[in-house]
Amino acid sequence: MERTPQVVSLLLKNLPDGWIYQNEGGDTWTAFDIVGHYIHGEKTDWIPRMNIILCESDKRFVPFDRFAQFRESEGKTISQLLDEFAALRKENINKLKAVKLDEETLNKKGIHPQFGEVSLKELLSSWVVHDLTHINQITRVMARQYDEAVGPWKAYMGILNR
Amino acid sequence: MERTPQVVSLLLKNLPDGWIYQNEGGDTWTAFDIVGHYIHGEKTDWIPRMNIILCESDKRFVPFDRFAQFRESEGKTISQLLDEFAALRKENINKLKAVKLDEETLNKKGIHPQFGEVSLKELLSSWVVHDLTHINQITRVMARQYDEAVGPWKAYMGILNR
Numbered sequence: 001m002e003r004t005p006q007v008v009s010l011l012l013k014n015l016p017d018g019w020i021y022q023n024e025g026g027d028t029w030t031a032f033d034i035v036g037h038y039i040h041g042e043k044t045d046w047i048p049r050m051n052i053i054l055c056e057s058d059k060r061f062v063p064f065d066r067f068a069q070f071r072e073s074e075g076k077t078i079s080q081l082l083d084e085f086a087a088l089r090k091e092n093i094n095k096l097k098a099v100k101l102d103e104e105t106l107n108k109k110g111i112h113p114q115f116g117e118v119s120l121k122e123l124l125s126s127w128v129v130h131d132l133t134h135i136n137q138i139t140r141v142m143a144r145q146y147d148e149a150v151g152p153w154k155a156y157m158g159i160l161n162r
Numbered sequence: 163m164e165r166t167p168q169v170v171s172l173l174l175k176n177l178p179d180g181w182i183y184q185n186e187g188g189d190t191w192t193a194f195d196i197v198g199h200y201i202h203g204e205k206t207d208w209i210p211r212m213n214i215i216l217c218e219s220d221k222r223f224v225p226f227d228r229f230a231q232f233r234e235s236e237g238k239t240i241s242q243l244l245d246e247f248a249a250l251r252k253e254n255i256n257k258l259k260a261v262k263l264d265e266e267t268l269n270k271k272g273i274h275p276q277f278g279e280v281s282l283k284e285l286l287s288s289w290v291v292h293d294l295t296h297i298n299q300i301t302r303v304m305a306r307q308y309d310e311a312v313g314p315w316k317a318y319m320g321i322l323n324r
Binding site for chain 2: 114118121122140142143160162
């Protein structure tokens with residue numbers, strides 16, 4: 001998880017706009033939107049929810065806004081977003097390292113607005129998978145920009161046929 | 163494409179074996195297998211096929227062996243494979259940069275064993291998408307290792323539900 005901002009930066013930094021601002025059609029997300037979504041997660045999801053589980057008496061999570069990035073990323077460049085994500089993630093990893101994650105702590109619970117009771121262990125595992133999910137999505141959004149350019153190879157590219 | 167080996171290294175270097183040697187069940191590939199497949203592509207697919215298109219009189223591509231990595235990666239560590247991939251990619255990017263890729267050159271053709279006539283442009287576009295495809299696959303294979311650990315969040319993780 002410490003490396004995720006680097007991976008995302010390597011995939012996206014200093015590329016022509018076409019790679020950054022194209023989506024997969026309809027109201028799907030662009031790479032730019034996805035980085036904004038990572039940032040909003042750092043600010044309001046994973047570590048804030050850990051703190052609710054560990055420190056607060058009201059264990060109910062604040063609902064996560066899946067569309068906040070459309071507002072919050074406005075006027076920023078992809079390069080600014082990538083730097084912001086890297087800085088926030090670094091802070092959050094430090095906060096995570098400051099907690100002693102033994103079995104008892106990992107089994108503590110919070111209340112998810114849809115799922116009800118969830119453990120810290122599930123929250124932190126989901127953070128890892130969430131990182132991977134959106135790297136996965138970024139590579140798919142990028143690949144689709146070459147949907148036609150690959151010609152007959154499209155048949156071999158699972159990423160273009162989902 | 164110059165950055166792909168770095169991306170793959172960031173995803174895989176110095177991780178516990180579970181992340182490297184687990185597949186998605188059946189005869190699916192592990193991250194270790196995928197890096198071996200990238201290496202075999204560098205050796206026999208993209209640049210060698212470009213050379214067939216540009217330099218050879220017989221334009222028929224040598225069929226690509228999708229299973230070569232099971233033989234060729236044997237006895238190597240993931241760290242050796244990542245270094246090997248990085249070195250081969252660097253060489254191949256240099257070979258690519260040495261070619262003047264104008265419209266005429268990009269439209270030159272080779273004969274693919276399944277597809278028949280394909281252009282250099284399609285071959286090179288497919289190389290890009292192939293890179294992204296397997297980064298996509300690596301993140302999915304990794305995420306699946308946490309399939310159960312995420313608990314109810316599984317419902318929100320498209321990557322775990324394909």
